[in-house]
Amino acid sequence: AKVMRAQPGDQVELFDGSGFQFAATVSEVTRHSVNLRIQSREQVSREANRRVTIAVSLPKGDRQKWLVEKLCEVGVTTIIPLKTERSVAQPTDKALTRLRRCVIEASKQCGRNTLMEIESPQSLGELIEQTNHEVVRFIAHPYSSEDTAASNSDITAINTNGSVIAAIGPEGGFSE
Structure with a gap:
């Protein structure tokens, strides 16, 4: 949160490493954690076809x-x-x-x-x-x-x- 300077209400994009990405909103920022609310989940292929x-x-x-x-x-x-x-x-x-x-x-x-x-x-x-x-x-x-x-x-x-x-x-x- 410190590096990104994230604030409640900010939009972030996450990925899980297997092709899914998530749109999320920062809901709470504390000293040691950031809570997010997932808005959407979609599978997006950015990989070549080979x-x-x-x-x-x-x-x-x-x-x-x-x-x-x-x-x-x-x-x-x-x-x-x-x-x-x-x-x-x-x-x-x-x-x-x-x-x-x-x-x-x-x-x-x-x-x-x-x-x-x-x-x-x-x-x-x-x-x-x-x-x-x-x-x-x-x-x-x-x-x-x-x-x-x-x-x-x-x-x-x-x-x-x-x-x-x-x-x-x-x-x-x-x-x-």
């Missing part, structure tokens, strides 16, 4: 938070932290909890009412095994040849399919 999953080897420190914020802002559906031989950071449960809080902050900032998911860390092998074959899959590799780069048929598949997954390796690249 699921985009990014499997990424997380960078160190504050760059993790920045990465999560930006992926959330551009509409990524799910992040899967990758465990790789050259990973510079291995996410702990505590770090993943902190990153999930960043998702909430970024969602508020960009007006997204469905929260991006952060899954448990996986190896690239586990990711490939668990990925449905109908999903369009990409691996970002700095030394890929032109004949292995995304083709027009890959781009068409993205447009017709509902899901895309991209794997992005660590700073030192994927090992063989």
